[in-house]
Amino acid sequence: xxxxxxxxxxxxxxxxxxxxxxxxxxxxxxxxxxxxxxxxxxxxxxxxxxxxxxxxxxxxxxxxxxxxxxxxxxxxxxxxxxxxxxxxxxxxxxxxxxxxxxxxxxxxxxxxxxxxxxxxxxxxxxxxxxxxxxxxxxxxxxxxxxxxxxxxxxxxxxxxxxxxxxxxxxxxxxxxxxxxxxxxxxxxxxxxxxxxxxxxxxxxxxxxxxxxxxxxxxxxxxxxxxxxxxxxxxxxxxxxxxxxxxxxxxxxx
Amino acid sequence: xxxxxxxxxxxxxxxxxxxxxxxxxxxxxxxxxxxxxxxxxxxxxxxxxxxxxxxxxxxxxxxxxxxxxxxxxxxxxxxxxxxxxxxxxxxxxxxxxxxxxxxxxxxxxxxxxxxxxxxxxxxxxxxxxxxxxxxxxxxxxxxxxxxxxxxxxxxxxxxxxxxxxxxxxxxxxxxxxxxxxxxxxxxxxxxxxxxxxxxxxxxxxxxxxxxxxxxxxxxxxxxxxxxxxxxxxxxxxxxxxxxxxxxxxxxxxxxxxxxxxxxxxxxxxxxxxxxxxx
Numbered sequence: 001x002x003x004x005x006x007x008x009x010x011x012x013x014x015x016x017x018x019x020x021x022x023x024x025x026x027x028x029x030x031x032x033x034x035x036x037x038x039x040x041x042x043x044x045x046x047x048x049x050x051x052x053x054x055x056x057x058x059x060x061x062x063x064x065x066x067x068x069x070x071x072x073x074x075x076x077x078x079x080x081x082x083x084x085x086x087x088x089x090x091x092x093x094x095x096x097x098x099x100x101x102x103x104x105x106x107x108x109x110x111x112x113x114x115x116x117x118x119x120x121x122x123x124x125x126x127x128x129x130x131x132x133x134x135x136x137x138x139x140x141x142x143x144x145x146x147x148x149x150x151x152x153x154x155x156x157x158x159x160x161x162x163x164x165x166x167x168x169x170x171x172x173x174x175x176x177x178x179x180x181x182x183x184x185x186x187x188x189x190x191x192x193x194x195x196x197x198x199x200x201x202x203x204x205x206x207x208x209x210x211x212x213x214x215x216x217x218x219x220x221x222x223x224x225x226x227x228x229x230x231x232x233x234x235x236x237x238x239x240x241x242x243x244x245x246x247x248x249x250x251x252x253x
Numbered sequence: 254x255x256x257x258x259x260x261x262x263x264x265x266x267x268x269x270x271x272x273x274x275x276x277x278x279x280x281x282x283x284x285x286x287x288x289x290x291x292x293x294x295x296x297x298x299x300x301x302x303x304x305x306x307x308x309x310x311x312x313x314x315x316x317x318x319x320x321x322x323x324x325x326x327x328x329x330x331x332x333x334x335x336x337x338x339x340x341x342x343x344x345x346x347x348x349x350x351x352x353x354x355x356x357x358x359x360x361x362x363x364x365x366x367x368x369x370x371x372x373x374x375x376x377x378x379x380x381x382x383x384x385x386x387x388x389x390x391x392x393x394x395x396x397x398x399x400x401x402x403x404x405x406x407x408x409x410x411x412x413x414x415x416x417x418x419x420x421x422x423x424x425x426x427x428x429x430x431x432x433x434x435x436x437x438x439x440x441x442x443x444x445x446x447x448x449x450x451x452x453x454x455x456x457x458x459x460x461x462x463x464x465x466x467x468x469x470x471x472x473x474x475x476x477x478x479x480x481x482x483x484x485x486x487x488x489x490x491x492x493x494x495x496x497x498x499x500x501x502x503x504x505x506x507x508x509x510x511x512x513x514x515x516x517x518x519x520x521x522x523x524x525x526x527x528x529x530x531x
Contacts (some may be wrong), residue, residue, distance in 0.1 A: 050429055076429040082422050086444045086521045096430040129525045147430070 001064055003028040003183050004049070004151050009058030011044055011207075018044045019055070020207035026151075031177060031184040033194040035240065036204035037247070042187045043155055045204075049185065050076050050153050062150050072100050075144030077154040077186075081136040083128040083143075090115055090124050092139050096147040114142040117176065134165040138172065145180065154186035158193065170196050171224055178220035191244075195237050196227060203240060205247035213239055306488045313491035314498065321495055326480070330496065334465055334476030337393050341400025342461045349408035349457075350450055356409070357416020358442060370413065374406040379463075382471045391473040396465060403464035404457035411456065415449025416442055448522055451515040455508050462504045 002025035011019040019041045026032050034042040047053045049060050051069040059066055062073045075096065083092045094102075094111035102110065115121055118138040128136055137157055144152055158166040170193065177184065188194050194201045195215055203211045215236050217227055227233055293311050300310025321327040356363050356370065382399060389395035419442055427437040469478025477496035484493035516523055 052425055052428060070428055070431040072431060076426075078422060078426065078429075080422070082426045084423070084426070084441065084444070085525060086519065095426070099427075099430040099432045099436060127521050127524065129521070 002026060003030075003063060004185070005059075005061040006045070006049065007059045007061070009045065009048055009055040009060065011041070011048060011053065012056045017207050019048070021058070022204075022207070022209055023058075024202055024209060024212065026183055026185060028183055029181045030199045031186070031197055033198035033201045034185065034187045034204055035189060035191070035194045035201055036244065037189070040204040041207040042204050046153055046155050046185065046187050049151075050074055052076075072096070072147050073150045075147050075149035075152050077137070077140045077144045077152065077157045079156045080160055081128075081133075081140035083131075083136055083139055085128050088125050088127055089120055089131070089139055092128065093142045093146050096143055100147055110146060111142075114146040117145070117179070118142045118172070132165070133161050134169055137161065137169060141173070141176070145176070145182070150183060152182045152184045154184065156187050156189070159188070159190070166190075166193070167224070173197060174221045174224075178222070191237055191240055192228075194240060195233055196221070196224065201236070201240055203243040203247065205244075210247055211243045213243065305490060307490070309491040309494055314494045317489075317491040318495045318499075321480075321492065327495065327499070330475070330477045330480050331499070334469065334478065337396035337468070338400055338461060338465045341397040341464070342404050342457065344397075345401045345405040345408055345457060345461070346454060349405045349453070350412050353409040353412025353450075353453070354416055354438065354442065354446070356413040357419075357446075358438065363413075367413070370406065370409055373402075374410050378402045378406075379467050382468065386472055395472050396468040396476075399468040400461045400464040404461040407456040407460055408450075408453040411449050411453025412446060415446035415453075418449065419445040444519070447515065447519040451511055451519075454511045458504055458507045458511065462500055466500065 004026040006022060006024050008021050008023050009019055010017065010021055022041070022045055024032070034045060036042050044053065048055045049067075051067060051071060051074070054068075061067065062071070065073070067073070084095065087095065090108070090111050093114050094107050097107050097110055115124060118141060120135060120138055120142070123131060123135060128139070131139065140157070141152075141154075144154075158169050161169065173184075174197065176182075184197075186197070195217075198215055199219075201213045201215060202209045203213065213236060215232070217230065217232055221227055297311045300308055300313075303309075305313075318327070352370075356367055378399075381402075382395075385395050385398055389398050423441060423445060424437060427441045432440065465476070466478040466481065469476045470482050474482055477500055480496045481493055484490070
């Protein structure tokens with residue numbers, strides 16, 4: 001039994017089918033990227049898994065349990081971090097824990113642990129507007145990880161960052177994954193991000209998964225430079241590019 | 254050619270920087286003080302030539318102020334006016350803020366009741382005072398009700414629109430982490446709405462001031478409004494201006510108090526916007 005099972009989910013808005021039968025399984029500890037052009041339904045799929053939207057039909061199971069609505073078995077990282085501006089870094093990280101019902105002193109201790117994990121100990125007392133974009137998203141990741149979810153869901157988490165910061169965070173996420181072994185699903189439209197981070201890349205087009213491409217790069221992926229120059233990297237990058245391109249051409253035709 | 258522009262460019266930058274430093278080093282309060290002093294001086298100078306029935310000037314007002322203080326008339330009037338003012342305004346805040354929060358949060362309430370709030374805000378409520386007198390008499394109660402009615406709507410409507418302005422994704426953070434409805438309201442919507450609530454409270458002060466003065470004109474003539482109307486009716490113009498200016502000063506002070514309160518309850522707000530609220 002897979003850790004996360006997405007079974008034939010569809011989503012219609014009136015006559016428009018945002019998702020048209022999407023199914024995939026994710027094994028425990030695997031990282032899956034959903035990639036595709038804007039409007040292909042990748043974000044909708046992620047939001048349904050999170051329970052922010054309900055599927056018109058189909059089912060999502062986490063660790064064998066069907067999900068409906070929110071749940072602390074899934075942790076969400078938002079596109080623009082979405083930190084609460086009146087909370088400092090530590091208390092933003094602790095938000096999910098508070099909602100989970102954790103009390104002091106355990107709350108602060110746990111939040112502190114994740115603060116250290118993302119390397120923001122020095123920014124503990126700062127408010128979000130005093131943090132850079134990259135730091136904000138690290139807080140977003142720590143907040144989602146802090147509730148110790150079965151699955152980490154990330155909606156274009158690095159899309160709004162400049163490329164240097166983005167690559168820094170790729171390294172960070174790879175090392176976090178190496179430490180925590182979390183199951184991760186993330187949405188992206190960055191080819192390099194997909195190949196670098198994922199074990200499998202699901203290429204989506206018009207509400208369907210058109211291809212699932214496995215990335216056979218060893219974990220832990222600590223040497224990003226070596227990975228980038230490897231044959232597997234360029235091979236899979238080309239393969240995904242072609243999959244996206246083919247879908248784009250058939251859409252335009 | 255290239256060397257010319259290279260040499261000239263820094264000189265121009267320096268001059269611009271010099272100009273900026275002159276206007277930015279004088280503190281704002283100094284400019285305000287000079288402006289008020291000049292305006293008062295002009296009023297004093299030209300006001301003395303005006304028929305005392307039709308106009309007055311600052312030193313005459315100050316004289317009237319001290320003689321009214323001595324008789325105790327001003328203090329009594331201030332106490333009389335402030336009681337219904339405070340009660341009416343505080344009740345308006347206590348009712349208006351939660352009603353606004355609920356209207357903004359729940360679509361059913363908004364569709365069912367929002368129309369009355371919008372209508373109430375647009376209605377010239379002062380026109381209802383004769384009817385309110387029939388219901389509540391001529392004393393304390395009717396004045397408090399008038400103050401309440403006038404300040405309730407701006408407070409409520411601002412809170413309501415403030416809730417509507419909270420980004421959807423911010424609420425989704427609560428939803429994604431399984432926050433209860435109460436936790437979303439208290440932990441996300443309320444803090445995010447504070448700037449709007451404070452703006453409503455500030456507008457409410459202006460409306461409440463109008464409310465108390467008009468109420469004192471139209472009901473039992475008393476308080477600061479009472480002094481205004483009796484002085485005006487007996488052509489004691491300088492005396493009339495004493496409560497007018499006193500009310501203005503108090504209203505400005507109360508508005509500043511709300512600004513201070515905002516900095517106290519929502520310190521992140523002025524940090525983000527980078528400037529102090531007045």
